[in-house]
Amino acid sequence: MRVKTRATHVPTILVHGGAWAIPADAAAAHEAGVRAALKAGYAILSAGGSSLDAVESAVTVLEDDPTFDAGRGSFLTSDGRVQLDALLMDGGRMKAGGVACVEHLRNPIKAARLVLEKSPHVYFVGDGAEQFAHAHGIPLIDNSELVLDRERERLMVAQARQSAGLADQTFSGFDDDKSPETAALSPAWDSHDTVGAVALDVQGNLSAATSTGGTLNKTPGRVGDSSLIGCGCYADNLSAAVSLTGWGEPIMKLVLGKWATDRVAAGSAPEIAAREAMSYLYNRLGGHGGIILLGPDGRFGFAHNTPAMAWGIATPAGLQTGVKI
Ligand code: ASP
Numbered sequence: 250m251r252v253k254t255r256a257t258h259v260p261t262i263l264v265h266g267g268a269w270a271i272p273a274d275a276a277a278a279h280e281a282g283v284r285a286a287l288k289a290g291y292a293i294l295s296a297g298g299s300s301l302d303a304v305e306s307a308v309t310v311l312e313d314d315p316t317f318d319a320g321r322g323s324f325l326t327s328d329g330r331v332q333l334d335a336l337l338m339d340g341g342r343m344k345a346g347g348v349a350c351v352e353h354l355r356n357p358i359k360a361a362r363l364v365l366e367k368s369p370h371v372y373f374v375g376d377g378a379e380q381f382a383h384a385h386g387i388p389l390i391d392n393s394e395l396v397l398d399r400e401r402e403r404l405m406v407a408q409a410r411q412s413a414g415l416a417d418q419t420f421s422g423f424d425d426d427k428s429p430e431t432a433a434l435s436p437a438w439d440s441h442d443t444v445g446a447v448a449l450d451v452q453g454n455l456s457a458a459t460s461t462g463g464t465l466n467k468t469p470g471r472v473g474d475s476s477l478i479g480c481g482c483y484a485d486n487l488s489a490a491v492s493l494t495g496w497g498e499p500i501m502k503l504v505l506g507k508w509a510t511d512r513v514a515a516g517s518a519p520e521i522a523a524r525e526a527m528s529y530l531y532n533r534l535g536g537h538g539g540i541i542l543l544g545p546d547g548r549f550g551f552a553h554n555t556p557a558m559a560w561g562i563a564t565p566a567g568l569q570t571g572v573k574i
Pocket residue numbers: 267318440441442443461462463464472473474475481493494495496497498
């Protein structure tokens with residue numbers, strides 16, 4: 250049953266394109282990608298379309314943009330493949346659709362939408378996910394179409410460092426890093442280009458979507474937080490919509506997306522809850538990342554505990570983007 254809300258709401262969409270130490274020469278490409286995604290999503294919302302269509306459309310634009318770690322241009326697994334995870338959630342109908350470890354789909358978020366709409370199940374992985382998408386009209390492509398030379402090079406460098414016994418270039422946003430173990434296990438600081446969107450439509454329905462190629466040099470078969478319900482993505486009209494990026498393992502252990510939306514349901518402003526989620530991530534597990542959070546009343550929050558995060562928002566008041574909050 251759809252939860253009824255007030256008749257007219259201010260259409261709003263928030264987008265992120267990863268949280269890490271985005272270098273100055275990559276900032277413009279990140280902002281341009283986020284802007285294009287906002288435009289696609291907001292065009293749907295302003296025409297009275299659904300928040301679910303808006304987040305799917307925004308994330309499709311970001312998957313198609315090789316700047317980001319989603320779709321074509323994603324980071325590679327340790328054996329040189331692109332392996333993708335994505336989730337969509339409709340907070341009005343409380344429906345979700347997710348796919349993980351897919352290697353032959355250009356836009357995993359579209360496969361996730363098909364799971365949401367056409368299946369009694371919620372989550373498909375690997376070959377089963379691809380076959381399900383194909384049976385519903387999505388062409389399967391060769392994995393090499395998703396792989397860029399830029400990423401082959403990046404993987405080679407990461408693996409050369411690894412075999413030389415050099416520590417990953419771990420995130421160093423804090424001087425008082427919690428523990429040496431944390432630093433040793435943390436993925437390289439430059440591997441958080443996951444994308445996501447949250448939106449509120451004029452009917453008052455919230456939706457969220459997150460899509461990723463995961464972390465650089467990941468072991469094949471590894472699934473991170475991004476496509477797991479309540480971890481990297483969640484939406485419920487009774488609480489909030491959220492999408493996260495960052496080091497997936499700590500985010501998963503804290504079920505951080507649901508943690509943040511529960512705070513909004515309990516009365517916190519999304520702006521505060523987003524910042525608290527990032528503090529909790531770091532204080533509890535030494536984790537790092539970024540979050541976008543949107544309440545059913547249109548109040549929103551952005552936060553990151555990394556040096557930068559590609560972010561943007563579109564409302565009837567206009568469109569705004571940045572790489573730092
Ligand atoms: N959260 C993603 C993962 O761990 C990575 C990212 O945000 O870039 O798979």
